[in-house]
Each structure stands twice: as C-alpha cells, then as structure tokens.
Amino acid sequence: xxxxxxxxxxxxxxxxxxxxxxxxxxxxxxxLVGALKYxxxxxxxxxxxxxxxxxxxxxxxFLVQAITGAILAMYYKPHPDTAxxxxxxxxxxxxxxxxxxxxxRWGASVFIILMFFHMxxxxxxxxxxYPRELNWIIGALLLILGMFEGFTGYLLPWDQTAYxxxxxxxxxQGTGPFLGPFLVNVLNGGAEIGVDxxxxxxxxxxxxxPGAIFALIGLHLWLVIRLGVTSQPWSPEAAGxxxxxxxxxxxxxxxxxxxSGGSE
Amino acid sequence: xxxxxxxxxxxxxxxxxxxxxxxxxGVAVLLTGIVVGWPVAALGAAIAIVFGFLWVRDLTxxxxxxxxxxxxxxxxxxxxEAGHALPLADEGEIERFPRARFLEGATLGLSGLIGxxxxxxxxxxxxxxxxxxxxxxxxxxxxxxTFPEGEWQVVTFMEDPAEGEVSRRTAYVRNNGELEGQxxxxxLSNRCAHLGCPVQxxxxxxxxxxxxxxxSNTVVTRIPATPAAFTCPCHGGAYDLExxxxxxxxxxxxDRYEYEIRDGRVFLVGAYSVGSVQGEGKEALIKRYxxxxxxxxxxxxxxxxxxxxxxx
Ligand code: HEM
Ligand code: FES
Numbered sequence: 001x002x003x004x005x006x007x008x009x010x011x012x013x014x015x016x017x018x019x020x021x022x023x024x025x026x027x028x029x030x031x032l033v034g035a036l037k038y039x040x041x042x043x044x045x046x047x048x049x050x051x052x053x054x055x056x057x058x059x060x061x062f063l064v065q066a067i068t069g070a071i072l073a074m075y076y077k078p079h080p081d082t083a084x085x086x087x088x089x090x091x092x093x094x095x096x097x098x099x100x101x102x103x104x105r106w107g108a109s110v111f112i113i114l115m116f117f118h119m120x121x122x123x124x125x126x127x128x129x130y131p132r133e134l135n136w137i138i139g140a141l142l143l144i145l146g147m148f149e150g151f152t153g154y155l156l157p158w159d160q161t162a163y164x165x166x167x168x169x170x171x172x173q174g175t176g177p178f179l180g181p182f183l184v185n186v187l188n189g190g191a192e193i194g195v196d197x198x199x200x201x202x203x204x205x206x207x208x209x210p211g212a213i214f215a216l217i218g219l220h221l222w223l224v225i226r227l228g229v230t231s232q233p234w235s236p237e238a239a240g241x242x243x244x245x246x247x248x249x250x251x252x253x254x255x256x257x258x259x260s261g262g263s264e
Numbered sequence: 265x266x267x268x269x270x271x272x273x274x275x276x277x278x279x280x281x282x283x284x285x286x287x288x289x290g291v292a293v294l295l296t297g298i299v300v301g302w303p304v305a306a307l308g309a310a311i312a313i314v315f316g317f318l319w320v321r322d323l324t325x326x327x328x329x330x331x332x333x334x335x336x337x338x339x340x341x342x343x344x345e346a347g348h349a350l351p352l353a354d355e356g357e358i359e360r361f362p363r364a365r366f367l368e369g370a371t372l373g374l375s376g377l378i379g380x381x382x383x384x385x386x387x388x389x390x391x392x393x394x395x396x397x398x399x400x401x402x403x404x405x406x407x408x409x410t411f412p413e414g415e416w417q418v419v420t421f422m423e424d425p426a427e428g429e430v431s432r433r434t435a436y437v438r439n440n441g442e443l444e445g446q447x448x449x450x451x452l453s454n455r456c457a458h459l460g461c462p463v464q465x466x467x468x469x470x471x472x473x474x475x476x477x478x479x480s481n482t483v484v485t486r487i488p489a490t491p492a493a494f495t496c497p498c499h500g501g502a503y504d505l506e507x508x509x510x511x512x513x514x515x516x517x518x519d520r521y522e523y524e525i526r527d528g529r530v531f532l533v534g535a536y537s538v539g540s541v542q543g544e545g546k547e548a549l550i551k552r553y554x555x556x557x558x559x560x561x562x563x564x565x566x567x568x569x570x571x572x573x574x575x576x
Contacts, residue, residue, distance in 0.1 A: 080430050126280050164461055168498060171459040175559040181573030184557050185394040191574065195427050233280045 038225075045231035051125065052229055054118035059217065061111040065149075066210060068104040076156070078202040080195055083158035108150055115146055127230040135223040138216055145213050152205035158198060166201075167193060281322050286315030395574050400424045400431075403532045404479035406486065408447055408525055411439040418465060418487040421532075425482050435521055435532065436465060436494070438505075440546035448546035451521040452494070452507045453535055457514040460558040461498035465491030480529070494518065506541040506548055515561050517541060520550070539563040 008016075027033035044052075075094055077086040090097040119139065122128055128136035155166040170193070174184035189196035290312025297305025405419050416438045423431040433453070440448040454463045467490045474487040493510065494503040502511040507518030517538040524531045539551035539562050553562040554573075561567045 080428065164498065168459040168461060171558045174557045177569035178571070181557055181560065181570060182395075185398075185574050186391055189394050191398040194430050197430075 042225060042228075044229055045235065047231055047235050048229065049232055051121040051232075054114060054121050055224070058111065058114040058118050061107060061114050062146075062213065062217070064107050065104060065111055066214075068100050068107065069206060069210075071100050072104055073206060076202075078156070078199045080158065080198055083156065083198055087157045087159075108153060112146060112150060115143055119143065125230055126233055132223070132227055132230070135220060135227070138220045138223070142213060142216050142220065145209050145216070149205060149209050149213070152201045152209070155198065155201045156205065163193070166197075281319065283315050283319035283322055287312055287319055290315055398574070401481060402524070404481050405435075405437070405484050405530050405532060406477055406479055408439070408528050408530055410486075411437060411449070411530070413439045413441045415439070416465070416489045416491055418469065418489050420485040422482050434462065436489075436491070437530075438545075443546040447525055449523055449530065450506070450545065450548070451523055451532065453519040453521060454494075455519060455558060456496040456498065456501050457509065457516045457518055457537075457558055458496065458499055458501045458512065461496050463494045463496045463501070463503065463518065465489045466493045466495050467491035506544050507538060508540050515559060515566070516563070519555065537562050 023033050072090065075086060075090045075097065077083060087101070090101050092098070122136065122139070151166075151169055154169075155162050170184055170187050173187065174180045176183060185191060187200075188194065189200040290308050290310070293308030293311055294305050295308070297303070297308050400423050403421055403423060405421055411417060416436055419435045419437050421433060421435075422428070423433050425431075433455075436450075436452040436454060438450045440450060442448065456463045470488040470490075474485065476483060476485045478484075491505065493505065494507070495501070496512065496514070500512040501509065501514040503514070503518050504510050507520065509515075509517055517540050519535050519537050521532045522534040522536060524533050535555045537553045537556045539553060541551070542549040551563065556562055556570065556573060560570045560573075
C-alpha cells in the first residue's frame with residue numbers, strides 16, 4: 001500500500017519497547033495478554049445493540065458488590081451482640097462508611113434488577129436457543145445464587161426488619177414439600193434463628209455464594225466467547241428471517257464460521 | 265461457527281414466533297387470577313390455551329417440519345466441528361500399557377477417595393449440628409399463684425439464657441382455674457402459624473402493671489392484658505382467644521406450650537402444634553400434633569407433604 005509511513009525516532013522506539021517489555025514478558029510465559037486482547041477485540045455481529053451491554057452491566061454491578069462487600073467486612077462484626085452496632089458505626093462514624101454501605105445496599109438491588117433486564121434481553125431476542133441453551137441454564141443458576149445473596153445479606157444489619165424478614169423467608173422455604181422442614185434447620189443452623197444463624201448467613205453471603213457466582217460467571221463468559229453473541233431477531237442476518245443479505249466481513253471468524261472452520 | 269448463515273445454509277429452527285409470549289402472558293394472568301378472582305383466572309386460562317395451541321401448531325406444522333430437515337452438510341455444522349478448545353488426544357497416538365492404565369485408575373481413584381474423605385466431615389460439620397441438641401431446658405415462668413384466674417398475661421422469657429436475646433420468646437398465658445383438682449392453663453405461643461412473625465394481642469396491655477421477675481432459671485417479664493383476639497402484623501393472620509385461625513393466611517391454630525407445675529411454679533417443658541381447638545378454657549378439646557414449623561399443615565390433605573421433619 002502506498003500509505004506514507006512515518007518512521008518513529010529511535011528514541012521513541014526504545015521507549016515503547018521498554019514500556020511494553022513487562023507485557024511481552026507476561027505474554028511469552030502465559031499467553032494471557034493475547035487472550036485478553038482476543039476477549040476484548042473479538043468479533044461481534046455488525047448490528048449489535050445496546051441491549052447486548054446488559055450482561056456486562058450486570059457483571060460490573062457484581063464487581064462493585066464484591067469490592068464494597070470486602071471493604072464492609074473490614075468493619076462489620078457478625079455476632080448477635082455486635083452486628084447492629086457495627087453497622088451503626090460503619091454508617092455514622094467510619095469515614096465514607098455511609099457511602100460504601102450505601103453503594104453495597106443500593107448496588108444489591110441494581111445487580112438483581114440488571115440480571116432481570118439482561119435475562120429479558122436474552123429471552124426477547126431468542127438468544128437462549130441452540131446452541132446457547134447451556135448458557136441460559138448457567139444464567140438461571142446465577143439468578144438463583146444472586147437472589148440467595150440478597151436473602152442472606154438482608155439479615156446482616158440485624159435490625160427488626162432484617163430479623164423478621166429472615167424468619168418469614170426461612171419459614172417460607174420451609175414449606176417446600178418433604179424436604180422443607182429439614183431445610184429450615186440447615187438454613188438457621190438449628191431449629192430457630194439463634195446465635196449461630198448470623199455468622200452462618202455471613203459466611204454463605206461473603207464466601208460460599210460469591211465464590212460460586214465468580215466460577216459460574218467464568219463459565220458463562222467462556223460460552224459467550226466460544227459461541228459468540230446473537231444478533232437481534234429483526235437483523236437481516238438472523239436465522240430464519242428469509243434471504244440473508246451478503247454477510248458482512250465483520251462476521252467472518254468467530255460468529256460466522258470461516259471456511260476453514262477455525263476462528264482465525 | 266454456530267448460526268447458519270449464507271445462501272447455501274438452512275435455518276436450524278422454525279422462525280421466531282410470538283406465540284410463546286402470548287402463552288406466558290396467559291399463564292401470568294391465570295396466576296394473578298388465583299389471587300384476584302376466578303373470572304381473571306378463566307381469562308388467563310383462555311389466553312394460555314389459545315396461544316399454546318397456536319404455538320404447538322407452529323412447532324408441529326409443515327413449516328416446522330421443513331425447518332427440521334437435516335441441513336446440507338456444508339450448512340449448520342455442530343459447534344464442535346470448529347475445533348475443540350484443546351486438541352483431543354488421538355486414540356492411536358498414545359500407546360497404553362496395563363501399568364499406565366492401572367496408574368491412571370489409581371490416580372483418579374485416590375483423588376476421589378481423598379476428596380470424599382475431606383468433603384464428608386466438612387459437609388457433616390455444616391449440616392449435622394443443625395439437627396442435634398435442639399432441645400432446651402425447661403423454663404420457669406413464675407409461681408402459679410401470680411397468674412390470676414381468667415386473666416391473660418403476656419409472658420416474655422429467654423428460652424436459653426446462655427444464648428441471650430436471640431432466644432427471647434413470648435407466650436400468652438391464662439389461668440383457667442382447676443379441672444378435676446388439677447390447675448389448667450392456656451399457654452399460647454406467639455409464633456404465627458403462617459410464617460412465624462410475632463402475633464400480637466388485640467386489646468389493652470397494662471404496661472404500668474408490668475413486672476420483671478427473676479425465676480429459678482431465667483428472667484421473665486409479665487404484662488397483664490385484655491385481648492379480644494390475636495393478630496399478626498406481617499400478613500394479617502388473625503386468631504381467637506383459643507388460638508384458632510379466624511382470618512388470613514395461617515394454615516393452623518397457634519402452637520401451645522406444654523407446662524408442668526412443680527412446687528407451685530409453672531414450667532414450660534416443650535411445645536406442640538395445634539390443628540384447631542373446640543370449646544374454650546379448661547374444657548377445650550385440642551387437636552394436638554408434634555411441633556411443626558410455621559406454614560406447615562398438620563391436618564387435611566396438605567399434611568401429606570410433610571410426613572417427617574426434624575425432631576425437637
Ligand atoms: C451474575 C449475573 C450475570 C452476568 C454477570 C452475565 C453476563 C453476561 C455477559 C457479559 C454476556 C454477553 C452478552 C450480553 O451482555 O448480552 C451474557 C450473555 C448471556 N447470558 Fe448472561 N449474565 C448473568 C446472568 C444471566 C441470567 C440470569 C441469564 C438467563 C437465565 C443469562 C443468560 C445469558 C445468555 C443465554 C447469554 C448469551 C446471549 C447471546 O449470546 O446473545 N445470564 N451474560
Ligand atoms: S407471619 Fe403471621 S400472617 Fe404471615
């Protein structure tokens with residue numbers, strides 16, 4: 001090509017090399033830089049929409065919860081005698097505590113609402129169909145775990161609302177046929193809410209569930225990358241909508257199979 | 265590698281259809297109808313049936329059959345054809361010796377065994393303690409003489425003083441006088457039979473006459489009251505003075521505490537669940553069951569869903 005090439009000065013080249021050296025070092029040993037680049041710059045349908053950003057928005061909301069939660073845990077004391085006071089302390093005395101607690105509390109609702117919006121997008125676009133059924137199933141598990149996060153987190157402020165809402169919630173789950181009565185004991189850590197319940201909920205809320213959610217998000221994203229995202233149902237390229245137009249070059253590769261069958 | 269595209273390719277599934285959405289709306293209206301009233305439910309059922317029929321017709325009709333024709337080989341290809349994430353080992357590539365196979369099995373088996381050995385006690389630690397040792401001490405709530413005949417008292421106590429505030433419970437106690445020479449008490453638990461909220465006495469509480477006394481094993485607060493009924497703040501469950509459900513979502517009557525009189529003192533020695541009560545006061549005939557969690561039916565057809573439960 002006859003594009004005039006501006007050669008870089010030697011000095012500049014040296015600087016760039018020095019700056020890139022750590023990245024190259026990591027890349028040579030792990031391939032992770034290439035993987036990240038592939039993830040960020042992978043090909044998607046040309047007529048992708050804002051609706052497709054809801055999954056990433058949910059992910060962002062989850063990360064905000066993980067980070068603010070980890071910081072709240074530095075001040076929160078999960079014991080019946082101290083939990084309520086430590087929450088008051090976080091809200092009223094710790095510098096910016098009100099902000100971090102507020103982010104975590106409101107962020108919880110945002111996370112759940114975004115999950116539903118994302119799910120609605122996937123449902124209305126028919127994006128759960130072959131071959132993405134498995135990702136819908138993983139998503140459904142994420143939804144359940146996410147709601148369970150909300151349920152276990154709600155007890156932690158240990159005020160009257162928290163206590164009685166949890167009594168009602170646990171007993172509600174206890175009405176499940178056959179196994180319900182046993183579930184109550186497992187959730188409460190005993191026949192009724194007692195001294196062990198709070199720390200039990202805390203452990204589930206901050207260790208068990210987030211770990212499981214992180215793992216499932218990893219699987220979820222792996223499938224998104226492997227299968228590509230769908231275009232909208234009204235896209236002229238969508239399956240079943242009649243004569244497709246000439247495929248755009250942008251779809252060559254991941255989303256539309258390249259002739260060779262790989263994803264180059 | 266997944267969506268079939270391009271002129272030579274066939275769609276994998278029937279074209280997108282709106283019928284399932286209509287069907288879902290119908291089901292939603294039907295469920296709303298269960299709460300709101302049967303005309304709405306009937307409307308929902310009708311919508312669901314019509315759209316369900318259209319949907320099924322779409323899926324089974326000739327258009328769908330055409331869509332299900334196996335696509336030409338170059339068309340929709342299975343997702344795996346684009347290559348596995350990791351290259352699969354070629355069967356012939358690895359020469360396997362009996363010893364290799366043995367080591368393979370031993371490695372997997374040992375890993376499984378170690379995993380199991382770790383998981384079992386950990387899972388047991390998380391679950392078993394929640395079922396054992398759930399009984400607590402009998403609770404002394406004071407002298408029988410201090411419960412005047414025919415009057416209600418709101419009695420608050422700690423079921424297990426070592427556990428502290430979380431074990432605070434409330435009972436509504438009425439002395440019914442003597443029956444065949446034995447003292448008779450009505451001791452209702454305030455745990456709502458719907459989902460466990462604290463049921464309140466509907467009537468005046470004589471807070472001024474409230475007293476807090478230390479008994480032989482706990483601290484008891486007692487407030488004289490003149491309730492006309494008991495009601496629940498959470499979802500409007502209501503009970504009469506014998507604990508029979510009169511309104512709202514509870515599935516049975518209020519639980520009762522079992523009591524014993526020892527040296528003139530009243531001890532609460534356990535609790536039991538109640539289907540319903542006939543008669544009142546000392547003449548009451550109580551349909552009595554093992555203590556069950558709130559929300560569980562003790563009688564009627566729904567009770568078959570809860571044949572067994574943790575014992576207390
Ligand atoms: C922790 C919660 C979740 C996170 C972080 C998450 C994240 C994502 C992301 C980033 C994508 C990429 C495409 C897009 O953004 O639309 C995606 C796609 C997808 N998600 Fe989720 N998701 C979550 C929950 C769910 C739920 C509850 C469902 C449904 C039950 C679901 C089903 C799907 C499906 C089927 C796709 C593929 C869509 C396509 O290929 O167009 N996800 N998810
Ligand atoms: S808990 Fe009492 S009515 Fe629901």
